[in-house]
Amino acid sequence: MRDSIGQSAPVIEAKGLGLTFQTGDGPVHALKDVDLTIGKGEFVSFIGPSGCGKTTFLRCIAALEHPTEGTLTVNGMAPDAARRARAYGYVFQAAGLYPWRTIAGNVKLPLEIMGYSRADQETRVRNVLSLVDLDGFGKKFPWQLSGGMQQRASIARALAFDADILLMDEPFGALDEIVRDRLNEELLKLWARTEKTIGFVTHSIPEAVYLSTKIVVMSPRPGRITDVIESTLPRERPLDIRDSKEFIEIAHRVREGLRAGHGDEA
Amino acid sequence: MRFVLPVFAVLLAIVVLWYGAAVKMNSVWTYDQAARAELEVSFAEVLADTMVQERPVLPAPHQVALGLWQGLFGQKVTSKRSLVYHGWVTLSATLVGFGIGTGLGILLAVGIVHNRAMDMSVMPWAIASQTIPILAIAPMVIVVLASVGITGLLPKAVISAYLSFFPVVVGMVKGLRSPDGMQLDLLRTYNAGRWATFWKLRLPASMPYLFASLKVSMAASLVGAIVGELPAGATAGLGARLLSGSYYGQTIQIWAALFTAAILAAGLVIVIGVIERAALKRMGMAR
Ligand SMILES: Nc1ncnc2c1ncn2[C@@H]1O[C@H](COP(=O)(O)OP(=O)(O)OP(=O)(O)O)[C@@H](O)[C@H]1O
Ligand SMILES: [Mg+2]
Numbered sequence: 351m352r353d354s355i356g357q358s359a360p361v362i363e364a365k366g367l368g369l370t371f372q373t374g375d376g377p378v379h380a381l382k383d384v385d386l387t388i389g390k391g392e393f394v395s396f397i398g399p400s401g402c403g404k405t406t407f408l409r410c411i412a413a414l415e416h417p418t419e420g421t422l423t424v425n426g427m428a429p430d431a432a433r434r435a436r437a438y439g440y441v442f443q444a445a446g447l448y449p450w451r452t453i454a455g456n457v458k459l460p461l462e463i464m465g466y467s468r469a470d471q472e473t474r475v476r477n478v479l480s481l482v483d484l485d486g487f488g489k490k491f492p493w494q495l496s497g498g499m500q501q502r503a504s505i506a507r508a509l510a511f512d513a514d515i516l517l518m519d520e521p522f523g524a525l526d527e528i529v530r531d532r533l534n535e536e537l538l539k540l541w542a543r544t545e546k547t548i549g550f551v552t553h554s555i556p557e558a559v560y561l562s563t564k565i566v567v568m569s570p571r572p573g574r575i576t577d578v579i580e581s582t583l584p585r586e587r588p589l590d591i592r593d594s595k596e597f598i599e600i601a602h603r604v605r606e607g608l609r610a611g612h613g614d615e616a
Numbered sequence: 617m618r619f620v621l622p623v624f625a626v627l628l629a630i631v632v633l634w635y636g637a638a639v640k641m642n643s644v645w646t647y648d649q650a651a652r653a654e655l656e657v658s659f660a661e662v663l664a665d666t667m668v669q670e671r672p673v674l675p676a677p678h679q680v681a682l683g684l685w686q687g688l689f690g691q692k693v694t695s696k697r698s699l700v701y702h703g704w705v706t707l708s709a710t711l712v713g714f715g716i717g718t719g720l721g722i723l724l725a726v727g728i729v730h731n732r733a734m735d736m737s738v739m740p741w742a743i744a745s746q747t748i749p750i751l752a753i754a755p756m757v758i759v760v761l762a763s764v765g766i767t768g769l770l771p772k773a774v775i776s777a778y779l780s781f782f783p784v785v786v787g788m789v790k791g792l793r794s795p796d797g798m799q800l801d802l803l804r805t806y807n808a809g810r811w812a813t814f815w816k817l818r819l820p821a822s823m824p825y826l827f828a829s830l831k832v833s834m835a836a837s838l839v840g841a842i843v844g845e846l847p848a849g850a851t852a853g854l855g856a857r858l859l860s861g862s863y864y865g866q867t868i869q870i871w872a873a874l875f876t877a878a879i880l881a882a883g884l885v886i887v888i889g890v891i892e893r894a895a896l897k898r899m900g901m902a903r
Contacts, residue, residue: 414801433807440805442798450820450899459816463808491900511806 361425361515361547362388362411368419368572369406379572380406384420386566386575390514393541393548395558396566397604398611403573404551408517411549412440424515436464438515439508443523445500447492447507454479454488457507464511478506481540498529505537509544517549522557531589534560538587555608559583559601560592567604569611577607634677641673642666671865683872696852699876705853706841707880709769713776714837718830720777721784728785729792729818730810739789746782750840753778755847772853776840780833787829791822823899827892834884842877854880 367384370377381403388394396404409415410422413429424432432438439460447456454475461471479488482502492500501521508516522530534557541548552558558565559581567577582596591597639662646665650657657665667676675683687699694701724742727734754775761771795817803813845855854873861870 409801412805414804433805436807438805440802442802444798446798446802448799448817448820450823450901452900460806463803463806463812463816493900 359390359426360387360423361390361392362386362423362549364407364410364420364422366420367407367410367417367422369403369410369415369417370419381410381417382572382574384573384575386578388547388549388564390547391545392563393538393550393561394564394566395562396549396551396568397553397555397558398568398573398576398608399570400553401573402568402570402611404568405519406573407568408440408519408549408551411515412438412517414440436511436513438513438517439511441505441508441516441518441521443520445492445497445504447500447503449492451491452488453484453490453492453495453503456492456503457488457510460507460511466511474510478510479503481509481543482506483536498525498533501525502533502536505540509540514546515549516546519551520553521550523553530554530557535589537561542585555601555604556592558604559597560587560589565600565604567607567611569608576611577603579603579607631677634674638672638674638676639663639666642669642676645669645673672867675868675871679868680871680875683868684875687872687876699854699857699872702852702854702857702873703876703880706838706845706855706877709772709841709844709853710776710834710837710880710884712769712773713840714780714834716773717777717780717833717837718784721781721829721833722788722826724781724785725788725792726814728789730814739785742782742785745778750775750779750843751846754843758844758847772841772844775844776837779836779840783829783832783836784826787825787832788822791825792818794825795821820899824896824901827888827895830888830892831885834888835881838877838881838884 364384364386367381367386368379369381370379384403384407396407398404406415410417411424411429413424413433422429425435425437427435427437447453448459451459457475457478458471461474466474475488476485479485482505484499484502484506487495487499487503492503495503501524505518505521508518522533525533538561550558550561552561563581563585565577565579565581566575567579568574569576579600581600583591583594583600643662643666646657646662646669666672667679672679684699687697691698693704724734724738728738729735757775757778758771761767761774792814799817799821800813803817806812808816841853842855842858845853846859850856850859854877857873858870861867861873
């Protein structure tokens with residue numbers, strides 16, 4: 351209701367979503383009563399304490415996990431159909447590059463599997479590597495790159511094919527603050543250029559506020575959504591926007607949401 | 617340079633121990649001979665005799681070295697007394713058996729990883745097959761194959777393959793399963809099929825495991841080929857050489873054949889190591 355973005359056709363729509371893992375020591379309610387609508391072109395961050403179901407929710411969207419209750423649609427389809435239609439790129443917490451492939455080879459992997467033509471593969475790899483600022487590193491092997499560069503390569507890999515959804519699970523979790531700032535900035539530029547819908551899991555409040563048009567605050571046991579915050583920040587965001595009053599207010603509200611989640615539990 | 621000294625020291629120790637054992641074991645015969653001839657022998661005479669006996673219980677190192685040298689370089693390679701000739705006969709069976717065994721091992725591993733029924737059923741049989749002593753199986757294989765007219769290299773290669781497929785199955789199953797959940801999930805998000813998952817992920821990931829198994833399997837192949845030469849009354853091959861040596865008490869011949877086999881095994885394993893290094897380097901996986 352805050353801006354025009356939320357009104358376009360929903361890309362991801364969850365209604366009463368629940369997922370219970372049956373484990374050796376009884377059921378684990380990873381998600382319960384999750385209602386969420388994500389519109390086209392939104393940048394949605396998921397934040398919450400460890401074990402609150404952020405990864406599980408992302409994996410449900412990606413059809414890597416199957417909800418036990420409620421409904422979930424991706425691009426108006428069941429998640430499995432969306433997966434088969436190759437609707438999204440997924441960036442895991444670890445870069446997970448194949449050590450036996452060069453950086454270019456790694457980025458090419460989805461293209462080979464999806465049957466893009468040779469010539470198309472080459473141009474896409476070149477474009478997407480320059481998008482993440484890795485021009486000239488195509489011929490290197492993963493171990494020759496720093497962790498941050500590897501993570502960027504894995505983002506390039508998720509961007510190489512035409513999926514309009516990008517799901518990222520703590521992609522910068524293991525990186526230092528400075529590299530993280532840079533990658534955040536690059537990610538925003540990339541988002542503006544590609545107009546993808548992005549789902550982004552993070553543990554960092556500033557990161558969530560800086561990146562998102564919508565922040566989803568979650569709490570654990572059972573994993574559920576406690577607050578959904580529509581960001582009032584402009585789409586154009588220089589790094590120093592983080593010192594603005596608006597930014598601090600939103601960050602405050604996120605922190606309150608997280609604290610409330612903890613309070614419920616006690 | 618750093619490892620030369622320890623290696624040399626160990627080698628020296630072995631040679632010294634060997635000479636000691638040779639003297640001790642061979643002197644029995646010397647004393648017996650002397651007793652039969654009712655002669656007194658001095659220790660120096662005994663010592664000298666134990667070094668040059670024609671059929672010593674334990675040939676001295678220099679005797680084995682000489683036997684080895686003459687066997688390898690002392691005659692035409694086509695001669696029946698040439699270790700090069702016998703070595704080649706064994707080597708050819710080893711390589712064919714290794715090829716069959718490796719191919720079979722890889723196929724079984726691929727089946728085990730991709731098919732639940734095979735996963736449940738093949739491994740117990742494979743393990744059971746290795747618990748049966750090869751010496752019990754070898755004659756049966758040779759007799760059965762001979763009865764359908766197959767003789768020569770192939771029966772030996774079959775025995776060789778019987779021993780060598782197992783390490784490959786075990787290593788390849790582990791290798792093909794080595795990709796973790798995240799790597800498999802990644803391919804699922806691309807909607808990759810089994811075929812793509814196999815070629816793009818499982819197979820390359822299994823390469824280090826494959827090479828480790830190949831080294832074991834190569835050594836097992838050689839053992840298989842030699843064992844395959846024992847029961848048939850074969851006339852060629854290192855196994856035949858061992859057998860005829862033991863018939864006629866030619867201990868030097870036995871030891872020379874054993875060392876030839878050891879050299880052969882070491883050479884083959886080194887060759888695999890070189891290929892391994894080159895392959896993994898090309899794949900960017902060299903450590
Ligand atoms: N495959 C599984 N089997 C059983 N339980 C699981 C499984 N995956 C996740 N869980 C449980 O579900 C809950 C949510 O896990 P999830 O990984 O989604 O948390 P998260 O919010 O991503 O946490 P973190 O911030 O630590 O990554 C946890 O309690 C976890 O133990
Ligand atoms: Mg997680």
